[in-house]
Amino acid sequence: MHNPGTASQERFPAADRFAEGAQFIAGRLTKGTSGRRHAVVDPATGDEVYTYDLAGTDDVDAAVAAARAAFPGWASATPGERSDALHRFAAVLAERAEDFARAESLQCGKPLKLSREFDVPGTVDNTAFFAGAARHLQGQSAGEYSGDHTSYVRREPIGVVGSIAPWNYPLQMAAWKVLPAIAAGNTIVLKPAELTPLTSLLFAQAATAAGLPDGVINIVTGTGREAGEHLVGHPDVAMTSFTGSTGVGKRVAEVATATVKRLHLELGGKAPFVVFDDADLDAAVNGAVAGALINTGQDCTAATRAYVQRPLYEAFVERTAALMETVRLGDPFAPGTDLGPLISHAQRDRVAGFVERARAYARVVTGGEAPGGDLAKGAYYRPTLIAGAAQDSEIVQSEIFGPVLVVLPFDTDDEGIRLANDTPYGLAASAWSGSVYRANRATRDIKAGCVWINDHIPIISEMPHGGYKASGFGKDMSMYSFEEYTQVKHVMFDNTAVARKDWHRTIFGDR
Known part of the structure; x- marks a missing residue:
């Protein structure tokens, strides 16, 4: 029953x-x-x-x-x-x-x-x-x-x-x-x-x-x-x-x-978030936190890999971590809650496993733990920012499906595009720049079913959603x-009303 x-x-x-x-x-x-x-x-x-x-x-x-x-x-x-x-x-x-x-x-x-x-x-x-x-x-x-x-x-x-x-x-x-x-x-x-x-x-x-x-x-x-x-x-x-x-x-x-x-x-997806050195840093930081944490990161288009051109890299890491720390975890039905739990304790533990393994080769800038107190009985996990990981590491290449963003620097535009494409996935991506030429290049060269410019996540009924590659x-x-x-x-009507078609001679008889 x-x-x-x-x-x-x-x-x-x-x-x-x-x-x-x-x-x-x-x-x-x-x-x-x-x-x-x-x-x-x-x-x-x-x-x-x-x-x-x-x-x-x-x-x-x-x-x-x-x-x-x-x-x-x-x-x-x-x-x-x-x-x-x-x-x-x-x-x-x-x-x-x-x-x-x-x-x-x-x-x-x-x-x-x-x-x-x-x-x-x-x-x-x-x-x-x-x-x-x-x-x-x-x-x-x-x-x-x-x-x-x-x-x-x-x-x-x-x-x-x-x-x-x-x-x-x-x-x-x-x-x-x-x-x-x-x-x-x-x-x-x-x-x-x-x-x-x-x-x-x-x-x-x-x-x-x-x-x-x-x-x-x-x-x-x-x-x-x-x-x-x-x-x-x-x-x-x-x-x-x-x-x-x-x-x-x-x-x-x-x-x-x-x-x-x-x-x-x-x-699956592992969406890159490419920030060029002429980007609006405030917009990129706000976009990264929103794009990474929507639905507690359980979104196949969520921003998971931020590639930031080196002149903006340190400021991006510092400001993104600071903004993540203001996100309010709590009861999903409470008006002041920004971030709810993951779907289950098993998923929470899976996400935590990725982060714990990453500590051996990268730096957890903020987060990286489940909260205590009143939230301990739920499947909560703090917003997490990771820096210093290698491009070929698990935390960069694998779909985590949790509130985790990894940040890596790049030097040239060519390198940024190459790194963005360097996973098996190709569902979604974003590029952040004040240059229409850089942005237009990103839309051409990033191999993904959706590429946002100076935003990340919005979808509309009139436009398609789907991926490339894996x-x-x-x-x-x-x-x-x-x-x-x-x-x-295909429907095809004869318009001649002729019984013996000219092309029949290729099958029987002569012209």
Whole structure:
């Protein structure tokens, strides 16, 4: 049976919406059938806030069957009908914004101000964007490209999409997976991380309240090894989209290719933050702290490697450390909190392990420890700045996923660009300069899916998000994402009404 846990009504006002279970299949909540249970834990306190039955393979099969049954009707709806449904969906999300914000902060530990001002409004905006995108099926203009025929392109939905979302931004990642898929006429089964299923389930419930047909959006909450692999390998799933670590992404690709699925992977990152010597130092310092600490550093685009041209290096280190020390750790629901805990004690210990190993070859300028006192029971870790590490060291090359920024100096512009590109990843980067020529060069030469100039982190629904190299392939958000969830079909009409075509002679007979 479902256990509501210990969260108060104030922290978790939507608790009663999960009474029937944590699987959302064909428009209703059900309990998982794996025979195993899992607890959602508030990482700020260590308290269990919701306990549920995990999905098994039978639940995945039921969700895929529901999505497959809903597909013909949803695919045949007009773009305008799908657009209207998504506009209604956006309105319901906006009405329930506070429930979403509190559930997101509870399960993730992120400050309520971040959930209220970033995660939730971003999701509402993304929904409104794809409501508009549903009406814009783009392709090459119809024409007589051969002379004897008229050709045009159709964009058609692919079928059932099976997607897997991570735990760092569970609401936004659910939206990024679901919205382009259904706007294009597909149906979907989403597996959120078992640590953070609450807002994905609220998202699906809001879709039903907005009038989307049962089975268009389905949620299975289970482990990656059982529910995730079964979903990715399911023969009735036509496409898989995955966001998570590069290591797990490789396994997803391996499973998906066995059934020749279309595949979209948004994987790890190690974003460089390149500060040239003509940069506004105040802007760079503020940008580095914000870019490194957003979501307690659990962001694949977070600033993790600051490369600072030598004339500014010492001042940057000193001022960045000083600003980090003013960041307020605390209860995510307290108005004065800037930084919440990591997602779990295990993740906190993983981050601490990277920092402790780095002490052997680098200098911890500030941070580098878990706080004591009232915060000791949570998965907190202080904002950490590290200097003096080598480019090939673990702390520079590996994705840490915590509130840790490493700073290295460089001398020439060529060296700065080279160091920025010197990891396996290529998801995001930023460059800081007062010169349009330096900035423009950085946008050309840094190999990443997004390059910010004199800022780091902001995203918008109209522009794509996705990586180069080991950060994966495919795009979230924007029309580029929408198009990835469509099949392109070439249609060609004969215009001659001639039975014996001239080209037939190449197969039989003479001219």
